[in-house]
Amino acid sequence: MTKSTHARKWRREDFDGVPGAPEASTWYVEPRRPLRITKVDIYRDGGTGTMLVRDAADSRWTFCFDKFLGRLCVGAHTSDDDAAFVRSGSPLETELFDLMDQELQQLTSQPPALSPRGLELLSHFHQHALAHSGQHRRRSASHRR
Incomplete structure (x- = not known):
């Protein structure tokens, strides 16, 4: 896996948190x-996961999953300057978990957009990120409405 250079970069000045542990809680754009x-x-670094999200205008955002705890982060890789943890309970985290839930639920209703390996990795990273966020079991977005 190589890093994508076409995705939007996150800006460190928009991060919250403490020095050494920046956090993002909203989309910067x-x-x-x-x-x-x-x-x-x-990645081949021992377990850092990456997820590419696109919007309706075909803009791209990269997210990653910390290789040690599986924590959800913004940026292509946790070692990058534009990487930060996604704050637990934040609007950004909620939207991303809903998006992952929806992608995993679509398996039964339509052909998946992701490859079988991509879906397997998404399920794995999703579960680890939920556990780190304190949401071991999460009701799907469709059940909350």
Whole structure:
């Protein structure tokens, strides 16, 4: 897996948190909905996951999953300057978990947009990110409405 250079970069000045542990809680530029996950992969560094999200205008945002805890982050890789943890309970986290839930639920209603490996990785990263966020079991977005 190589890093994507076409995705929007997150800006460090928009991050919250403490030095050494920046956090993002909102989109720095609002995407045009609907959003879709178009790729999920894993780096050869021992487990960092990556997820590419596209919006209706075909803008791209990269997210990653920390290789140690599986925590959801913004940016292509946790070692990048534009990477930050997604704040637990934030609007950004809620929207991304809803998006992952929807992608995983679509398996039964239509052909998936992701490859079988991508879906397997998404399921794995999703579960680890939920556990880190304290949401071991989450009702799907369709059941909350």
